[in-house]
Amino acid sequence: MTNYRAIADQVAEACIKAGRSPADVQLMAVTKTMPVHVIQQAIADGATLLGENRVQELAEKRPQLSLPLGGGVPQGTVGVHLIGHLQTNKAAKAVQHADMIQSVDSLKIAQEISKACVKQGKEMPVLVEVNIGRDPAKHGFFAEQVHEALHEMSALPGLQVRGMMTIPPIFDKKSETAQIFLQMHQLFVDMRGKKMDNISMGILSMGMSDDFDVAVAHGSTLVRVGSAIFGSRI
Ligand SMILES: *Cc1c(COP(=O)(O)O)cnc(C)c1O
Numbered sequence: 001m002t003n004y005r006a007i008a009d010q011v012a013e014a015c016i017k018a019g020r021s022p023a024d025v026q027l028m029a030v031t032k033t034m035p036v037h038v039i040q041q042a043i044a045d046g047a048t049l050l051g052e053n054r055v056q057e058l059a060e061k062r063p064q065l066s067l068p069l070g071g072g073v074p075q076g077t078v079g080v081h082l083i084g085h086l087q088t089n090k091a092a093k094a095v096q097h098a099d100m101i102q103s104v105d106s107l108k109i110a111q112e113i114s115k116a117c118v119k120q121g122k123e124m125p126v127l128v129e130v131n132i133g134r135d136p137a138k139h140g141f142f143a144e145q146v147h148e149a150l151h152e153m154s155a156l157p158g159l160q161v162r163g164m165m166t167i168p169p170i171f172d173k174k175s176e177t178a179q180i181f182l183q184m185h186q187l188f189v190d191m192r193g194k195k196m197d198n199i200s201m202g203i204l205s206m207g208m209s210d211d212f213d214v215a216v217a218h219g220s221t222l223v224r225v226g227s228a229i230f231g232s233r234i
Pocket of ligand 1: 030032053083084167208209210224225226227228
């Protein structure tokens with residue numbers, strides 16, 4: 001047993017409180033460091049979307065979970081997204097094993113993913129990671145760099161930009177987190193309005209164990225929850 005169902009209920013409640021449809025927000029179970037048998041419990045509890053932050057771990061676990069390899073996730077099956085920083089020399093492996101790469105944090109990595117897609121004859125859905133809090137310890141584009149980055153990415157074969165992802169700085173107060181989510185949502189709406197070739201802005205991935213309710217109140221369409229589902233990782 002995991003807390004997946006309880007958290008799914010809380011996400012749905014947060015949607016209703018915000019006047020949104022629960023169908024508009026996806027719950028990802030972040031399975032990094034969790035052993036395969038625990039992940040299988042989460043799937044039995046209803047999880048259909050998993051998140052791993054390291055390519056190597058994703059590549060090792062995926063066959064053990066008997067999940068069919070990438071290339072789109074058919075209805076009723078389980079998908080795995082890469083959510084951690086990706087090094088250029090691991091782009092090919094990520095393209096091979098992930099259903100989506102949420103952590104595209106530089107043009108360089110976008111280009112490497114594109115090259116790997118062409119080589120492997122694949123299309124890879126990706127999210128652009130935004131360092132909305134301008135945290136020097138975090139990866140991602142600054143808000144003012146996003147438009148130009150999207151423009152460049154729209155020309156890269158195999159790369160399908162589907163939206164944005166962010167990890168906010170850690171604040172003591174929920175009101176501060178809310179402020180940053182508000183800024184992120186504004187950027188998302190602005191970019192959605194630009195209508196660039198080959199770019200769609202359907203997914204806003206923000207919110208984790210401590211703040212998914214705040215994220216849902218501010219327009220998140222995908223929350224990434226680890227410790228609230230599985231307990232702490234140590
Ligand atoms: C670990 C991780 C999460 C989940 O964090 P929790 O606080 O355990 O919910 C979400 N997003 C990313 C990118 C992560 O690495």
